[in-house]
Amino acid sequence: MSGDILKLDGVGHRFGGFTVLRSVTLSVPERGIIGLIGPNGSGKTTLFNIISGYLPLQTGTIEFRGLPLTTQSVPDRNRSGMVRTFQTPKIFERMSVLENIMVGACKITRTGMIQDLLSLPHARGEMRQIRSLAERVAGEFGLAGDLPASTLPAGQRRILEIARALAGQPKLLMLDEPSAGLNREEMQQLIAAIRRINEAGLAVLLVSHDMELMAVASAVHVLNFGEIIAKGNMAAIQQNANVREVYLGV
Amino acid sequence: MMRPRFALVLLGFVLWAALPHLLTRHMTDLLVFTAIYTVAGLGVGLLLGQCGIVNLGQAAFYGIGAYSCAYLTVELGYPNVTGFAVGAAVSVLIALVVGWPVLRLTGYFLALATLALSIIASSIFYEWDWLTGGELGIGGIPKLDFFGFKLDTPGRFYYLAWGVAFLSMLLVSNLVSSRTGLMLRGMRDSSEATASLGVDLQWLRTRVFMLSALLGSIAGSLFAHYVSFTSVQSFTVDKSIGFLLIPVLGGVRSLWGVVLGAMFVTILPEMLSQFGDIHQILFGIALVAVVVLLPDGLMGLLRQAAGKLGWSRVSA
Numbered sequence: 001m002s003g004d005i006l007k008l009d010g011v012g013h014r015f016g017g018f019t020v021l022r023s024v025t026l027s028v029p030e031r032g033i034i035g036l037i038g039p040n041g042s043g044k045t046t047l048f049n050i051i052s053g054y055l056p057l058q059t060g061t062i063e064f065r066g067l068p069l070t071t072q073s074v075p076d077r078n079r080s081g082m083v084r085t086f087q088t089p090k091i092f093e094r095m096s097v098l099e100n101i102m103v104g105a106c107k108i109t110r111t112g113m114i115q116d117l118l119s120l121p122h123a124r125g126e127m128r129q130i131r132s133l134a135e136r137v138a139g140e141f142g143l144a145g146d147l148p149a150s151t152l153p154a155g156q157r158r159i160l161e162i163a164r165a166l167a168g169q170p171k172l173l174m175l176d177e178p179s180a181g182l183n184r185e186e187m188q189q190l191i192a193a194i195r196r197i198n199e200a201g202l203a204v205l206l207v208s209h210d211m212e213l214m215a216v217a218s219a220v221h222v223l224n225f226g227e228i229i230a231k232g233n234m235a236a237i238q239q240n241a242n243v244r245e246v247y248l249g250v
Numbered sequence: 251m252m253r254p255r256f257a258l259v260l261l262g263f264v265l266w267a268a269l270p271h272l273l274t275r276h277m278t279d280l281l282v283f284t285a286i287y288t289v290a291g292l293g294v295g296l297l298l299g300q301c302g303i304v305n306l307g308q309a310a311f312y313g314i315g316a317y318s319c320a321y322l323t324v325e326l327g328y329p330n331v332t333g334f335a336v337g338a339a340v341s342v343l344i345a346l347v348v349g350w351p352v353l354r355l356t357g358y359f360l361a362l363a364t365l366a367l368s369i370i371a372s373s374i375f376y377e378w379d380w381l382t383g384g385e386l387g388i389g390g391i392p393k394l395d396f397f398g399f400k401l402d403t404p405g406r407f408y409y410l411a412w413g414v415a416f417l418s419m420l421l422v423s424n425l426v427s428s429r430t431g432l433m434l435r436g437m438r439d440s441s442e443a444t445a446s447l448g449v450d451l452q453w454l455r456t457r458v459f460m461l462s463a464l465l466g467s468i469a470g471s472l473f474a475h476y477v478s479f480t481s482v483q484s485f486t487v488d489k490s491i492g493f494l495l496i497p498v499l500g501g502v503r504s505l506w507g508v509v510l511g512a513m514f515v516t517i518l519p520e521m522l523s524q525f526g527d528i529h530q531i532l533f534g535i536a537l538v539a540v541v542v543l544l545p546d547g548l549m550g551l552l553r554q555a556a557g558k559l560g561w562s563r564v565s566a
Contacts, residue, residue: 052446078448090443092436103436106429107448113457116428117421127429161443168447 035217098145104167285411293462295497310371313485315470345463387481501547
């Protein structure tokens with residue numbers, strides 16, 4: 001057992017004649033926080049989409065919890081224990097905050113549609129169970145459950161998306177630019193939340209431009225034009241000549 | 251002391267039970283059709299309001315339900331219940347086989363695919379005259395009876411039709427307020443996000459389509475036994491459009507809105523028929539007026555009125 005929950009080896013991707021990822025290799029240890037930074041267009045979100053199943057794996061291999069990921073669908077990957085958020089939060093606008101989180105918890109239930117139709121005791125019991133779970137998760141993130149989700153400001157939307165993702169009790173949380181649009185206070189809340197989530201046993205793969213947020217990561221990979229050009233802890237990355245050239249042009 | 255809500259429900263029940271005795275036979279007949287259309291419209295409304303899927307194929311399942319009863323009871327002499335069961339099974343199976351590939355589509359393409367289903371079914375009903383009687387149809391479908399009590403008048407059939415409609419509403423209400431309902435609404439708001447949370451959208455859509463088909467089939471079976479006659483004219487694309495109008499007019503996210511929509515398409519044309527040749531034009535104007543002026547349908551209008559009167563809420 002390697003101790004890595006996610007392992008990417010030689011992952012490449014092309015859109016037509018344009019290569020967006022070249023032989024990316026990285027791993028996320030169980031209970032680890034790994035950061036992925038890079039300028040716009042470096043391929044970070046493409047990599048996220050490949051891992052989570054929104055784009056097909058063209059070259060290389062991906063292993064999650066020791067099993068190869070090849071053609072599994074997005075829901076199947078989620079059910080195997082990974083969950084992601086999106087660069088632009090995709091919350092359920094016409095539902096309440098609590099209902100949003102409850103949708104995230106639906107996968108841990110076992111009742112089928114016929115039991116739901118007949119409102120059998122087991123179905124009602126599971127509904128109560130996911131409601132109570134969602135209330136607990138909303139409380140942990142300081143979210144008011146009865147608010148319509150559409151009324152939340154940008155920062156709270158991101159927090160809601162993370163809370164919703166966690167309601168399904170995943171093993172790996174993948175956050176795509178979670179700090180975009182957050183104010184200072186919300187940023188501190190986010191950092192605290194990521195640490196808390198990690199301490200509870202979850203591995204985190206974090207994509208961000210934000211160096212302050214990246215400080216929570218135990219190791220950071222730098223992606224540029226589809227290639228990993230540096231990896232290490234944040235202090236080492238900030239001193240890396242290649243990275244300084246990419247980010248600062250010096 | 252009786253609670254106001256309970257008193258209101260009791261009053262509504264007494265009024266509902268008394269209606270066939272208070273109304274003319276013709277009006278009771280229209281209310282029977284309202285109930286039958288409510289059942290079919292509920293399926294279309296469930297797809298539209300909870301999944302954002304426009305279903306223009308409901309007449310196909312309505313026809314399957316009707317022809318199953320007609321063929322099995324008249325041609326083969328099977329008991330009435332067999333027609334209901336076979337119609338339901340065939341409809342659910344067809345919804346599974348057709349829905350699985352078709353429900354990968356979205357938006358207009360999906361609407362057109364369901365329209366194609368209705369057109370194909372209509373052609374089959376016409377061409378397979380050995381099964382459907384073609385243009386001549388099948389007559390002499392036996393009236394339903396319960397332990398010798400024959401439902402051979404609008405007044406008697408009214409209770410069965412509305413009983414089925416209320417039961418269907420209860421089941422759909424259960425579904426909407428369950429975890430399946432949560433997933434459906436999630437899918438309606440963001441299918442990408444819902445999939446990322448482990449929900450198999452394809453299977454979820456297909457199951458709801460199967461449920462919608464089941465309701466369409468039951469409505470068709472009720473129709474066949476009520477009018478005792480089936481013909482291709484009853485299951486055309488026009489009928490599918492009518493079924494889609496029911497939740498649109500009533501309010502797509504409201505169960506009672508479906509009842510109002512069903513009343514609109516059954517009772518209003520009859521009321522307007524006194525104006526002679528122009529009654530269809532008047533119905534068209536009324537239809538456009540509701541769609542344009544009432545984005546939340548007739549139920550939205552009721553809610554607004556209730557709000558102005560200071561009533562706490564009108565139940566969905």
